[in-house]
Amino acid sequence: MKNLFYKAIVLFLVGGVVVSCADSDKPNYQYMPDMYEPIGYETYGEYDIFVNGQEAKLPVEGTIPRGWMPYDYENSPEGMANAKANLTNPLPYTEDNLNEGKALYTIYCAVCHGDNGDGKGILTEREKILGVPSYDDIGRAITEGSVYHVIYYGLNSMGSYAVQTSEEERWKITHYVMNLKNELEGGEEIPFEEVKDASIAEANPVEVERAQQNAEESQGEGAALTVDEENNN
Amino acid sequence: MKKVKYRHSTSRLLLLSVAFFISFSVLGIAQDEASQDAAAGSQEQTEESSEDSSAMSDLGDPANGKSLFNSLCAACHKPYSAGIGPALHGVTEKRDMDWLYRWIKNSQELIASGDDEAVAVYEEYNKTAMPAFPQLSDADIDDILAYVEQPKPEPKVAQTGGGSTGGESSGGGVSVNVILGILLFVLVMLLAVLFLVNKTLRNFAQASGVVVTEKPKGKPIWKSFVENQFLVLVSAVFGLLVVGWFAYGFFMQIGVDQGYQPIQPIHYSHRIHAGDNQIDCKYCHSSARTSKHSGIPSLNVCMNCHVTISEVSPETATEEYSKEFYDGEIAKLYDAVGWDPAEQDYTGEQKPVKWVRIHNLPDFAYFNHSQHVTVGGIQCQKCHGPIEEMEVVYQDAPLTMGWCINCHRETNVRMEGNEYYEKIHEELSKKYGVEELTVAQMGGLECAKCHY
Numbered sequence: 062m063k064n065l066f067y068k069a070i071v072l073f074l075v076g077g078v079v080v081s082c083a084d085s086d087k088p089n090y091q092y093m094p095d096m097y098e099p100i101g102y103e104t105y106g107e108y109d110i111f112v113n114g115q116e117a118k119l120p121v122e123g124t125i126p127r128g129w130m131p132y133d134y135e136n137s138p139e140g141m142a143n144a145k146a147n148l149t150n151p152l153p154y155t156e157d158n159l160n161e162g163k164a165l166y167t168i169y170c171a172v173c174h175g176d177n178g179d180g181k182g183i184l185t186e187r188e189k190i191l192g193v194p195s196y197d198d199i200g201r202a203i204t205e206g207s208v209y210h211v212i213y214y215g216l217n218s219m220g221s222y223a224v225q226t227s228e229e230e231r232w233k234i235t236h237y238v239m240n241l242k243n244e245l246e247g248g249e250e251i252p253f254e255e256v257k258d259a260s261i262a263e264a265n266p267v268e269v270e271r272a273q274q275n276a277e278e279s280q281g282e283g284a285a286l287t288v289d290e291e292n293n294n
Numbered sequence: 295m296k297k298v299k300y301r302h303s304t305s306r307l308l309l310l311s312v313a314f315f316i317s318f319s320v321l322g323i324a325q326d327e328a329s330q331d332a333a334a335g336s337q338e339q340t341e342e343s344s345e346d347s348s349a350m351s352d353l354g355d356p357a358n359g360k361s362l363f364n365s366l367c368a369a370c371h372k373p374y375s376a377g378i379g380p381a382l383h384g385v386t387e388k389r390d391m392d393w394l395y396r397w398i399k400n401s402q403e404l405i406a407s408g409d410d411e412a413v414a415v416y417e418e419y420n421k422t423a424m425p426a427f428p429q430l431s432d433a434d435i436d437d438i439l440a441y442v443e444q445p446k447p448e449p450k451v452a453q454t455g456g457g458s459t460g461g462e463s464s465g466g467g468v469s470v471n472v473i474l475g476i477l478l479f480v481l482v483m484l485l486a487v488l489f490l491v492n493k494t495l496r497n498f499a500q501a502s503g504v505v506v507t508e509k510p511k512g513k514p515i516w517k518s519f520v521e522n523q524f525l526v527l528v529s530a531v532f533g534l535l536v537v538g539w540f541a542y543g544f545f546m547q548i549g550v551d552q553g554y555q556p557i558q559p560i561h562y563s564h565r566i567h568a569g570d571n572q573i574d575c576k577y578c579h580s581s582a583r584t585s586k587h588s589g590i591p592s593l594n595v596c597m598n599c600h601v602t603i604s605e606v607s608p609e610t611a612t613e614e615y616s617k618e619f620y621d622g623e624i625a626k627l628y629d630a631v632g633w634d635p636a637e638q639d640y641t642g643e644q645k646p647v648k649w650v651r652i653h654n655l656p657d658f659a660y661f662n663h664s665q666h667v668t669v670g671g672i673q674c675q676k677c678h679g680p681i682e683e684m685e686v687v688y689q690d691a692p693l694t695m696g697w698c699i700n701c702h703r704e705t706n707v708r709m710e711g712n713e714y715y716e717k718i719h720e721e722l723s724k725k726y727g728v729e730e731l732t733v734a735q736m737g738g739l740e741c742a743k744c745h746y
Binding site: 069070085086087088089090091092094096097098099100104105107113114115138167168169172180183184185187188189190191192193194195198199200201215217218219220221222224225226227 | 363364365366367368370371422423425426427428429485547548549550551553554555556557570571572573574576577580584587589590592594595597598599601602603607644646648651654656657658688
């Protein structure tokens with residue numbers, strides 16, 4: 062009897078030690094963490110010297126980084142009407158663009174708008190989000206410009222997707238959305254355009270101009286380097 | 295003969311107590327199930343009653359109206375509370391039917407025509423234009439209005455059931471520890487009781503004159519063990535091996551955070567979002583496609599959906615987490631992002647959410663999400679585990695160097711459709727004499743690839 066008693070106590074102690082060591086709330090201890098912690102600022106890090114403690118700071122308003130152009134239409138009913146009437150897709154309608162548009166559409170849009178664009182995505186089927194119209198809705202009569210505008214700014218209940226997608230990706234999605242609309246309306250299949258390089262630079266003269274400038278600059282640098290090398294030799 | 299009875303008394307008592315425990319726990323579970331059944335039953339009843347009342351409306355067919363309302367109107371309107379547009383319940387009493395038809399079919403035209411009522415409504419709701427619905431017939435509008443004019447369904451009884459479970463779960467992680475402590479205490483008490491019972495029984499036996507014969511003490515077992523030198527040697531070797539095993543195991547887990555599961559400031563459930571609602575991983579973690587970091591989504595991504603979803607449905611609540619608990623967590627999101635659900639507007643007061651990062655690599659290791667996700671086409675679950683089943687995220691993989699290297703040795707590079715690999719693939723395949731190249735053969739084990 063006594064034997065059993067002592068055994069039980071030892072068992073409890075061992076069990077207690079095991080339970081108290083296995084703590085999933087805290088990270089494990091480390092041995093000599095020499096270069097574990099970054100000295101530079103980490104993306105998404107929290108540091109006291111920044112506003113709100115956030116490492117991610119907003120750029121100055123009105124500045125334009127390379128490879129990005131501001132969107133000209135404003136976020137208002139007038140801007141929407143303007144985009145709907147005047148804005149067109151700079152990307153050529155090719156199979157690659159359409160496939161990439163489909164992949165992106167499946168990630169970002171299909172949850173609500175459905176794989177066919179009929180407004181019957183999983184979230185609407187489960188009645189989480191309601192009021193998702195079909196793309197062939199006559200009252201809305203979407204165009205390329207209005208699709209892009211709504212992806213960029215959002216409209217009423219729909220939020221903006223400008224954060225998750227780049228300009229080129231939004232235009233690819235627009236291609237796919239217009240394709241879905243065409244299918245829903247039972248229209249004929251739109252023929253693909255024949256273009257060698259289906260990038261936004263091809264279709265966008267401003268971008269092309271800029272790229273040419275960059276190319277010239279880099280060529281100039283290259284030339285300077287060769288001169289230097291010759292001098293060295 | 296009586297001796298036998300005494301000898302087995304301890305084991306019998308143990309068995310009895312175990313049976314006692316089991317019977318109680320089974321009773322508890324049965325009670326839970328019973329209450330659940332009751333709640334479900336009452337829920338069904340309320341649903342039935344609401345359907346009954348809907349059938350009584352004389353405007354049109356509310357069932358058809360519901361589907362029309364859900365696809366066309368619900369983005370801005372709710373029947374019983376204001377959203378982007380006004381609450382619609384009771385609108386047929388306020389307005390003329392003809393006016394409603396005209397308004398719904400083309401509200402802008404009505405406003406432009408200078409109708410006083412229309413202009414007043416337009417001004418009241420911040421001049422937010424309502425889209426035109428030329429595709430709706432008068433009968434369709436009747437159906438929609440019939441649906442809207444249904445009396446508000448009473449709050450479902452199941453919610454109160456959820457409330458009671460919420461009380462239990464409010465402790466969260468602490469309650470588990472408390473339960474463990476109580477169990478430990480009970481077990482210790484049981485042992486003490488057993489010891490005392492045995493003692494009193496012996497006393498009782500002594501008092502009543504029954505002699506409990508003690509076993510004659512033979513040679514103690516440890517003495518005979520020490521005298522057997524072979525056994526000592528074998529057990530010493532065995533002991534050393536065991537110590538070595540545990541020491542090695544202990545040293546190998548230092549700095550490995552597998553299973554790390556901190557408490558986050560907002561109880562975000564991947565189970566609900568990625569599992570139940572099947573939202574693609576890249577919807578929120580969109581930078582995994584293009585960036586080294588698979589970022590934590592900013593709060594505007596939350597608000598893409600939670601502008602309209604301010605509370606969870608009763609079916610989402612579980613035993614552990616009640617509907618009230620989840621609604622509170624959504625309220626925390628609104629607080630952080632500065633959204634006023636009553637006014638349906640941003641207040642401008644923002645507080646960033648301080649998420650706790652779980653998967654940490656040391657600063658000297660370089661990992662790039664986009665080249666694994668977009669180029670390599672590796673599933674998220676391969677490294678992050680069954681994330682769509684996790685109520686609270688934990689670190690599934692060890693993220694040690696050996697783990698990385700193992701995968702680089704086993705995984706083939708996705709060459710097809712990638713121009714970049716065309717030449718390299720040809721030459722390297724010839725060199726190694728293989729069809730498919732693993733990451734290791736492409737130089738994926740070189741130090742500078744990951745450690746600069």
